[in-house]
Amino acid sequence: MRNSPPSHHRGRSLLLAGALAALSACTSKETPVGGGATGGTVVIDAPSDPSTLFPPLISEEVGRWIQDLVFDRLAQIGPTMVTVGDKGFTPELAKAWTWAPDSLSIAFSIDPRARWHDGQPVTAKDVRYSFQLFTDPKVGSSSASTLTNVDSVSVRDSLTAVVWFKKRSPEQFYDAVYQIIVMPEHVYGKVPMDQLRTSPVTRTPIGSGRFRFSKWDVGQRIELLADTANYRGRAKLDRLLIVPADPQTQVARVLSGEADVMEAFPSDQTAKLDSSKVAAAVIWPTLGYAFIGMNLHAGATSAPHPIFGDARVRRALSMAVDRQAMLTNVFGKLGLLSHGPFAAGFGLADTTIQLPPFDTTAAKALLDSAGWKAATPGAIRTKNGKPLQFAVMAPSSSVPRRQYAVLIQAALRRVGAQVDIQIVDPRSVMYPKMNSGDFDAVINAFNPDPSITGTAQYWATGAAPPNGQNYLRYANRDVDALLDSAAKSFDPAKAKQYASRAYKDIAADAPAIWLYDYVLVNAVNRRIDTAPFRVDGWWVNLPDWSIPQDKRIERDRIGLAPAKP
């Protein structure tokens, strides 16, 4: 699903300013962490076990939960979510930093109180080693491509690491502090780089975060315990248990109180949360958005698609869809209408972009003018003897997108277009077809990084497969230039202007019908006081979750005592 926290790179912009505040406004259960007493156990259901607990190779979300709780970064994006410069960042492992006069290096002072969970001090050498881990091809980290602007890391003294850059960029600080998870050299350095992937040492991570890894019983649970002597303060909870379970089992578990948190509660069952005395819905607006994308080319060729190659047809189809009605139909009150190729929570979002309005009369007229005519009212339109008929893929794994497929089919039928729905397995059918260009239209969702390069990953000409995720093979040189200018701007306001112009151009080209912002409903047990959910990961503030004394149940009283032998 989503790929948070942000993990991309150069030139990326910017601000998610205000996003957090917006989030807080949306959450239905945002009681500030209260009390002073620590304790409690939170059971989080997960769709599966993580495939690895080795940060350079973590690519799926459950692994990120554990990574972000067990390990630290040099600094963390602050509450304002500003990613340009260093103003928006808060210290984590680095208690302070100093820029070189030419801005080509930053000296980070490691907090002398910081300790690894095995008691060893965190040193500058660990920072240097971590940079090597994330960039050495023998390790094969997916984050290596995000660190191309970092030239090297040197050690000035045991508590000062200097990060050297190849060139100045608006987000060089973000690159250095956010892309590198600091890991202990004395633990991982014993294993050759090319053997780390399969080394047992990666299954028992030792970090410096506010939770420490305790144990992993595959298929049953992963246990994290509060690091009681942590330099950033003890986590308020005693322990977190991450339990893999089938989604339907998760529903029963969270509603019965066996589990405390379920991410992405099924959208078609949220009424159960409304009536539940055990669990409540907590909205998590993400950086993702969903749309029906139209392939602009015929199959894998460079020839225009016989239907979608014409911008008038794309606009007409957009105008035939009542997006607001569909949103209500699928999500009830919990949906957020999409405003274009970005989520509203994105720092560079421009929610004033004009999208084609819902107007079936105008849609029909536009199709007529594009040569797609109906022989009789209500008939399927044809052009040069070919019917206005195409297939729409939707992933079998997504209930909302399957529902949208049916609604879109009915909506487009009203303007004389025949949609054939293909519900397919995403991994074995949908992504291979999207990569090869062998499809007509697809109901897809993007989960970009919190930067303008996140947008470019999906909409820039150069991001067509295999270089990126521009599966529709949308190409507009103006858009490319605007996205590039936004990414290279040191001024957040200007970056926003460039991005906004790019969005307008994309919206005018109508390569997609923008359906909804990706909003997940998490089910959280009512006895828990949560901290605000961040757009880049609802789990990031888990150390600040708490359970009031009077609401604690049996499992909250275990404390940190070891289990029976």
Place this chain on the structure above:
Amino acid sequence: MRRLAARLLQSLIVVVIVTTISFFVIHAAPGDPFAYDSANITQAVREHWRHQFGYDRPLLEQYARYVVSVLHGQLGYSFQYGEPVTVAIRDAVPRTLLLAGLSLGLSFLIGITVGVLQAVHRDGWFDRASSAVLLVFYSLPDFWLALSALMLFAYVWRVLPPGHIVDPVMHDYMSGWAALADRLKHMILPVGSLTLLTTAGIARYQRAAMLDILPADYVRTARAKGLPERRVVWRHALRTALTPLVTMLGVLFPAILGGALFVERVFSWPGMGSLAANAIGARDYDLVTATVVVGSIMVVVGNFLADILQMLLDPRIRE
């Protein structure tokens, strides 16, 4: 003995064929372990990973390497679980055997009892009522039954835990008896679901077998000798009527393993079924192949044991 040896050889050939087919089928499926959609993973990184694990080599070479590694006792590496396949399988097999074994035992116990009673009280109220109930369970899809049981007992009535083999939080802190009770409580729904699914078939089969046997001459003779009806039915008639059911054991074992796949999934039971389902979804090649191999070995062994049992029960086969 010769028959047993031949059966063993046949079983070995079956396992080899199944291994080969599963290896090529999973490799023929679209995608690979590193093909998942992620904007952050570049093509170069994917290629590096494929090269690291030899997935860029010709398929026949990969197969040859796999066979060699299996012969050395190595079943490969699981990307899904980040550990050697042998470790993942080692933990999962006993759990599945426990689930399948208990369900099979209970199904036979209940199925045989019900089948005999149905035959003895042919066309009576018990026969009709139990036939109707069993037919309902016989017709239900396994995942539907498991899901319904989960929702009813774990969510609506909240009398049983919704999945897992033990309470993931409290089990380690329980005393001996409480821990045992916890384990048993977690077994009720998955074992019960699997048992219900198979009991119906066994009962119907047993009923038919008993109806064939009850009019037999030797049963009539036993009655004529004045033996109590209970003894006639449960000792004389049932013993003969059990022989065809032993054949069914060999057929049922694969079926129950197949059913376990769904039941384990629904109840988050970390056995072979869960392992296989996750592995297939993640294109975890080595783990998929290993689960198929181990599954086929279980089936072959199950059939083999059924053969032996049949020989023990039926002197004609021994001869």
